[in-house]
Amino acid sequence: MIVLTEGFLWLIRFMIGACIFSFLNVVADRLPREESVVRGRSHCTVCGRTLGPLELIPCVSFLALRGKCKGCKTAIPKRCFLSECLGGAAFVCCGMKFGCGALGILSLGGAVVFCYIGILLVVALIDWDTQMIYDRFHILILLLGMASLWLFPQHGPVDRLIGALVIAVPMLLLTLLIPGAFGGGDIKLMAVSGWFLGCAPVICAMFFGILTGGTYAGVMLATKKLGGKDHFAFGPFLAAGLMIGAVWGDAIATWYLRFL
Structure with a gap:
């Protein structure tokens, strides 16, 4: 039972990291195009269709949709899925390496390193494009x-x-x-x-x-x-x-x- 509980906690931590990096992927996509990163709902960049809640679950939605937009069937960039996986893995690694805080999420040191890795992701994606x-x-x-x-x-x-x-x-x-x-x-x-x-x-x-x-x-x-x-x-x-x-x-x- 303890093992299952601990495994579930690490799964939650993975999903938290994946959610954060999913947003950072949006930041990297919108900044070079001078779009707001806080306003405007997530949408398909090809057909413009607003994404529903079930299409915004990190990692899971990409696999469920088989890597294609539900509307126009255009291939979703694989880097979206890879960024989310990286975020989950980074959050888990920081938790294991630097420990978890009182709330069971990340210690302050782990959170700082995780933020640094997040900045590096945005830097890498923007530099690759521009x-x-x-x-x-x-x-x-x-x-x-x-x-x-x-x-x-x-x-x-x-x-x-x-x-x-x-x-x-x-x-x-x-x-x-x-x-x-x-x-x-x-x-x-x-x-x-x-x-x-x-x-x-x-x-x-x-x-x-x-x-x-x-x-x-x-x-x-x-x-x-x-x-x-x-x-x-x-x-x-x-x-x-x-x-x-x-x-x-x-x-x-x-x-x-x-x-x-």
């Missing part, structure tokens, strides 16, 4: 970094300052030598994320960002979907690495240092 990262997201991450000084004292101000510079400065220098190597938004993202995460996690994040971004570029070049001079959004791959670094960066760094 190759642009808005400065407002850098400011939000910087504010979360100020809060994390108190919540995660194991990364002191000096460590965070090194984290802000250790990746961003080489990126900036490389961009000055090779124009277009990195976008300004990518550099600022790594700077404020280094302040939020600290030195070791942001290095870990950059490793996974380069690994995933390089793999994608290699596949696209091999299949001739990209040319040698073509550019692609690197922000989503940096965001993926930063998500990993936010939750497991310290553990990965500790594991790696055992071999040195």
